[in-house]
Amino acid sequence: MSGRQDTPFRVEAGVSRARGDRIARFAGGAALALVVTFMLLPPLLIAVLSFSGDPYLSFPPESWGLRQYETLFSTSQWTDAIETSFRVAVPVALLSVAIAVPAIFAAHRSRLKGRHGILVAGIAGLIVPISAYAIALYGVLSQYGLLGTYEGLVLAHTVLAVPLVLVIGEAAMTRIPIELELAAMTAGAHRIRAWLGITLRVLSPAVLAGGLLAFITSFDEAALINFISGSGQTTLPKAILESARLGIDPVITAIATLLMLATSVLVAGVILLRRTAP
Amino acid sequence: MTTDAGLHIDNVSKHYGQTIALDRAQLGVREGELVTLLGPSGSGKTTLLRIIAGFETPTAGEVKLRGREISRLSPAERGVGMVFQQYALFPHMTAAENVAYGLKVRRWPAAKREKRVAELLELVGLAERANHRPKELSGGQQQRVALARAIAYEPEVLLMDEPLGALDRTLRLEMEEEIRRIHRNQGTTIVYVTHDKQEALALSDRIAIMNNARLVAYGHPEELYYRPSSAFVAKFFAGANTLPVSSFSLNGSGRATVSLCGERCEVPIADNVDGAASLVVRPRSFSLEPGGARITGRVRESLLFGEEREIHLEVDGLGKVNALLDARRSQGVEVGSELSLYFNADESLLVPA
Numbered sequence: 092m093s094g095r096q097d098t099p100f101r102v103e104a105g106v107s108r109a110r111g112d113r114i115a116r117f118a119g120g121a122a123l124a125l126v127v128t129f130m131l132l133p134p135l136l137i138a139v140l141s142f143s144g145d146p147y148l149s150f151p152p153e154s155w156g157l158r159q160y161e162t163l164f165s166t167s168q169w170t171d172a173i174e175t176s177f178r179v180a181v182p183v184a185l186l187s188v189a190i191a192v193p194a195i196f197a198a199h200r201s202r203l204k205g206r207h208g209i210l211v212a213g214i215a216g217l218i219v220p221i222s223a224y225a226i227a228l229y230g231v232l233s234q235y236g237l238l239g240t241y242e243g244l245v246l247a248h249t250v251l252a253v254p255l256v257l258v259i260g261e262a263a264m265t266r267i268p269i270e271l272e273l274a275a276m277t278a279g280a281h282r283i284r285a286w287l288g289i290t291l292r293v294l295s296p297a298v299l300a301g302g303l304l305a306f307i308t309s310f311d312e313a314a315l316i317n318f319i320s321g322s323g324q325t326t327l328p329k330a331i332l333e334s335a336r337l338g339i340d341p342v343i344t345a346i347a348t349l350l351m352l353a354t355s356v357l358v359a360g361v362i363l364l365r366r367t368a369p
Numbered sequence: 370m371t372t373d374a375g376l377h378i379d380n381v382s383k384h385y386g387q388t389i390a391l392d393r394a395q396l397g398v399r400e401g402e403l404v405t406l407l408g409p410s411g412s413g414k415t416t417l418l419r420i421i422a423g424f425e426t427p428t429a430g431e432v433k434l435r436g437r438e439i440s441r442l443s444p445a446e447r448g449v450g451m452v453f454q455q456y457a458l459f460p461h462m463t464a465a466e467n468v469a470y471g472l473k474v475r476r477w478p479a480a481k482r483e484k485r486v487a488e489l490l491e492l493v494g495l496a497e498r499a500n501h502r503p504k505e506l507s508g509g510q511q512q513r514v515a516l517a518r519a520i521a522y523e524p525e526v527l528l529m530d531e532p533l534g535a536l537d538r539t540l541r542l543e544m545e546e547e548i549r550r551i552h553r554n555q556g557t558t559i560v561y562v563t564h565d566k567q568e569a570l571a572l573s574d575r576i577a578i579m580n581n582a583r584l585v586a587y588g589h590p591e592e593l594y595y596r597p598s599s600a601f602v603a604k605f606f607a608g609a610n611t612l613p614v615s616s617f618s619l620n621g622s623g624r625a626t627v628s629l630c631g632e633r634c635e636v637p638i639a640d641n642v643d644g645a646a647s648l649v650v651r652p653r654s655f656s657l658e659p660g661g662a663r664i665t666g667r668v669r670e671s672l673l674f675g676e677e678r679e680i681h682l683e684v685d686g687l688g689k690v691n692a693l694l695d696a697r698r699s700q701g702v703e704v705g706s707e708l709s710l711y712f713n714a715d716e717s718l719l720v721p722a
Contacts, residue, residue: 277450
């Protein structure tokens, strides 16, 4: 009896599941097409164009060669910009880690009142729109005479980068059992030694991943820089914008290709590091 | 207790605001003894262990280890070893490096350290796994490394917090054996926390039973099992029935008369009874053959455990009574029927309720 009642119901469920599958497959295909068209194709095009031997931008290129890369590395406008970007992004990465790591420890391993507020405050920066932040920062930096200075730029980028290190580091920290420290301490280690030698050591892949992300954030930052940097702080993104104002320089394709390559390597590094993190 | 040897917990309390986690605990552990803190969760056993380890500071009282007051010292200064339920091995170190950690912190010379590490890995049967990381070891192997790490520097007392709680049953029995062997060979003083009474029975020289933040009984397993000091101990530790007794009269020489299901019977009485009392009857004391004291009730449940059958009997005025009967002889017992069970009154004991 019950078997005969079950059968039509099961068939119906099967039909509707097949329809659901078709819809899902179509949606998946559409999403894939959009990603390929708008995200993968343009960079690929840029990469192809970077090997053009023409002194102007045209597609398809009339000749091939390393001309764009030669121009890039022999023009001081570009090499200076690359150097400036490094001089900003490296301290930003170090400073972000130096701020975020103690904050994570304070939030997770101290008995401070309001310790949970630390992370909220640190991550809150993520919800401020960058243009609004830029305008506010303009006022603050000019108040302290930091507008257009190297220090001001490093500070501004650090504020953007700290939340990233916090989020990645904090996720790893919640998975480090406090018993590791307690075990080290009963074995005779002082609290500081247990923190540095055990907890921070176990946390370090995540911290490194956060630092790399901070570096990329600063290196790639193209919005804030227009509001607050002076003539001495022409980073690579700013140099590209300035050059684009005068017309499209085909060197940009070489810069973009190198940037994409470097970012891919760093992001792969971040992913690998996070995998080894707890 | 004027002796300086061993571990002495003297009137130790721990309060968190209004909550009392541990109430005036008093406990002496002799040198080389394995003492188990046994109790349901929230009974204060872990709090007491954490106070001994130095992870918590007592609100009142003293902890003395070999005559030294240690309750205000940092964990590093106490000379204790600790094994955690979740192993807590350092994930970035090999088994050998984990075991060597305490020795390194104590600045043992390299040669001596290596010798000791090899010796310990040998002791726990993991010599071939010396260079493996915790990730590459099974749960049982990890706990062995943790044990070796905790006893490497010869701590004055080894603390174990439900160390077998994360292991499956077969492995648990194997590890019990291992702990017994190491305890016997090394003569380490051990304080062991568990909520599993089988584990406590298998391992302990003495057992401290805890309930509601208090230490309610302390003694040898046999004594606690057959001469429980309270209804809680009898029920929790021996799994015995504790039948409420409304009144009793003393007969002298450790015996009293109680009324049970309308019949009077004479039973042994513990010397600490003062006021309300319960009669302790172990499930195996019951029999279907007439003789001795009798209770009558309705069968609510009948479960076959191979050689034995567990019967749940609902008795007017006494509540639920568990009995373990010979399975073959109790084949006729039916759920819902009326049943009389008999027990030898001399095997029961009247204790404080």
